[in-house]
Amino acid sequence: MSVIERNKPSLTRALGRVNVIGVAVALVISSVVLLVYEAVSLRAALADNAGLEAAMVAENMSAPLLFNDAEVASEVLTHLGSLPYVESVAVFDAKGRRFARYAQPGLSEKEQNEGTEAAAQEHVRLSFKDVIVAVPVVQGGARVGTVVLVATTGGMKSEFTRYACFLFLASACALWIASLVMSRTKARVIEAERRLEYYALTDPLTDLPNRRAFYDELAHCLRPSAGVLPQVTLVLIDLDDFKTVNDTLGHGAGDELLRAVAHTLRGTVRQRDIVSRIGGDEFAVLATSDTDRSQSRGTAEKIVRSLGRSFELEGTMVPVTVSVGFSRFPDDAGDIASLVSSADIALYAAKSGGKNLAFEFRPKMTAEAQRRALLERDLREAIERDRLDIAYQPQFDCRTGQLVGVEALARWNHPVQGDVSPAEFVPIAESSELILSLGQWILNRACRDAVRWNRDASAPVSVSVNVSARQLRHHSFGADVLATLEESGLRPELLELELTESLLMANLTAAVEVMRTLRARGVRLSIDDFGTGYSSLSYLQSFPLNQLKIDRSFVKALPHSGQPIVTAIISMAHSFGLTVVAEGVEYPAQLAWLCDSGCDYIQGYLTGRPMTFAALMDALNEEREHVLASERTEPAGPVS
Known part of the structure; x- marks a missing residue:
């Protein structure tokens, strides 16, 4: 059973039932109130009518009572027989003796005699018992007798029954209409809840x-x-x-x-x-x-x-x-x-x-993950507190042997872990946003160092910096590079940015725009690890590149195998007007073959391992002294 099926909207159904019960209870209460009010109203109306009739009889009873004429009194009372609600009327003299009486036919003796002055003293608002009213007969300001009228509630009961039936039917109809409206509303609410539940628990793209x-x-x-x-x-x-x-x-x-x-x-x-x-x-x-x-x-x-x-x-x-x-x-x-x-x-x-x-x-992966988390945290702190370092691997001109550039390589000496390999901490940085700050740190440091070593260098020595995919995708990358050049004072042509083929193809639109902007300002651009990615001739023609770097995997096999591939890369690069750097040169035979094949620059352990800034300065000073010594030993020209 899925989550959505287990979470069907039952609350709405329960609330619907509660609402219907609430309406029913409200109707019952209101009906009871209305019925009580109707009963009280009917009894009050009957009492008023009975009182009015009794008063009229009392006005006509003074003379018969004074003259003790019971026959006339009986004739007056007989006229009340036309009123269906009058059950009996009794006239009493001043001493309380019954003087005359009228009663509907068929009444029992008890019913005929229930109309007494004492019974008339009981005032009941809500009852279906007979209504008994007493009106005094007054003559000349003196009470000469009393008229007691008994009104039957039979008509009241019929009227009340009709009203109750009507009220019941009206309430039942109202309850049915309310149930119908609530049912439809409930159905819509349930459907809305289902949709909300669906959207809350479902990915709309993939369903x-x-x-x-x-x-x-x-x-x-x-x-x-x-x-x-x-x-x-x-x-x-x-x-x-x-x-x-x-x-x-x-x-x-x-x-x-x-x-x-x-x-x-x-x-x-x-x-x-x-x-x-x-x-x-x-x-x-x-x-x-x-x-x-x-x-x-x-x-x-x-x-x-x-x-x-x-x-x-x-x-x-x-x-x-x-x-x-x-x-x-x-x-x-x-x-x-x-x-x-x-x-x-x-x-x-x-x-x-x-x-x-x-x-x-595997359990060991937990320890590796913990190490990654630790290194990521410490790497962030190392970048913020300038605790990293850079090693520079020199690049030499194949024709002259002169040092013409260096590649900046990040190094990290952890205070506890010791030297952490770039192969470990660079992927950690690339998997997070740290690569942005790390790349910017390397760029800033490399540009400042390049300014320092070029002050006294015998010839300009450029610095190349690797660029990550996240850096290239960042909207401010081009502006950050130009700002770094301006702050450091490094001439743009002495900075070379190395990009991989896969990075360029994955960020085609952004790459072309940023590369053209930087190239227009004089920054040099190089393709790193050429031959291991897309190797498309179209991008060599479209991108504003300056240089290709032959991947070390091709150089490693030289000079015994792999010559056709390397020869083709060098020839192709030169045909596009690009210079070529071979990286990973470790043996003299490799160097000799590359120089003979027209490679422009070489980089590798054979000619120079990655070195600190101080060691690089020593190497440049040594080269400068060598150049000066060569100039001093050159023979002077003819004297005129």
């Missing part, structure tokens, strides 16, 4: 459960059943270089790829497995049927195979790879947080291992 729904489902799956812990595998999937698709083909293509990946994932895993999109280009699979680690590994590798292919995006076939990391419960973790952390650690290891891989969590 998969979102992060919240996934973690709710994960919490549900990790609950023990009958005291037995379940076997659950959490698989995290991250699309490699997804930003490249967005940057080169647009966000529409990126969205299309995410939908295609979601569809493929659903078709790859089991039907009961839960697939979710939990981030921008990150997906998760919750596999509840993998009973051991080998099955979990098979699920992860199956996902890599199914997604590691080309997808057609807006008419273009785009190769896609994914990195996958997984962890198991309860083997690798005892709670949700640990399970997710373990899978995330495995995912990071997969991405660091070369991508398009599936890695399972």
Whole structure:
């Protein structure tokens, strides 16, 4: 059962029932009040009529009472028979003796005699008993008798019954209408709740459960059943270089790829497995049927195979790879947080291992992750407090042997860990925003140092600085480079920025714009590790480049093999008007072959290892003295 199914909106139904009951109770209360009011009103009206009739009789009874003429009194009372509500009328003399009486036919003796002065003294507002009123007979200011009239409540009861029936029907109709309105309103509210619940738990782009729904489902799956812990595998999937698709083909293509990946994932895993999109280009699979680690590994590798292919995006076939990391419960973790952390650690290891891989969590990965976190924290502090250093590897002219430039290489001597390799801390910086501050720090330091060594150099010596993808994508990169040159005082032509082929192709639009801006101001641009990336002739013609660097993997095989490739690179670069640097030169035979093949500059352990700024200054001073000594020993020209 999915999260959305378990969270159906039952609150609205309960509130609907409560509302209907509330309306019914309100109608009952209001009906009771109305019925009581109607009963009181009817009795009061009957009492008023009875009193009025009794008063009229009393006005005609004074003479018969004075003359003791009971026959006339009886005739007067007989006329009351036309009034249906008059049950009986009795006339009493001044001493309380009954003088005359009228009673409707068919009354019992008790009913005929209930009209007494004592009974008339009882005043009841709410009752269905007969109404008894007494009116005195007055003559000349003296009371000569009393008229007691008994009014039956039969008509009142009929009227009250009709009113009660009408009120019941009206209330029932009102309740039915209210129920109908509430039912329709409830249906709309339930539908709105369903939609809100859907949007709250579903990724609208891929129609998969979102992060919240996934973690709710994960919490549900990790609950023990009958005291037995379940076997659950959490698989995290991250699309490699997804930003490249967005940057080169647009966000529409990126969205299309995410939908295609979601569809493929659903078709790859089991039907009961839960697939979710939990981030921008990150997906998760919750596999509840993998009973051991080998099955979990098979699920992860199956996902890599199914997604590691080309997808057609807006008419273009785009190769896609994914990195996958997984962890198991309860083997690798005892709670949700640990399970997710373990899978995330495995995912990071997969991405660091070369991508398009599936890695399972291993306990040692936790220590590695902790070391990464520690190094990231300390690296941030080292950048902020200027505790890094730079080593400069020299580059020499193949024809003259002169030192013409250096490459700036970051170095970090950790106060506790000792020397931390750039191969370790640079990827840590690249996986976070630290690469921006690290790259800016290296650029600032290298430009300041270059100004210092060029003050007394016998010939200009340039400095080359590597640029990361995050730096190139940053909107202020070009302006930051120019500002650094202005602050340091370094001439733009003495700064060379090294960019990789994959970096340029992944940031094509931004790269061309920034490169043209910098090149127009005199900054030199170089392609690093040429031959290992796209190696497209079109970008060599389009980008404003100055130089190519032949990757060390091609130089390493020289001079015994690999000559055609290196010869082709040198020839091609020269045909585009670019100079060539061969890096990784370690043997004299390599140097000799490169010089004979027309390579312009060389860099490697053979000619110079990375050195500190002080060592570089010593080397430049030594070279300057050598140049001065050579000039002093040159023979003088002919004297005229």
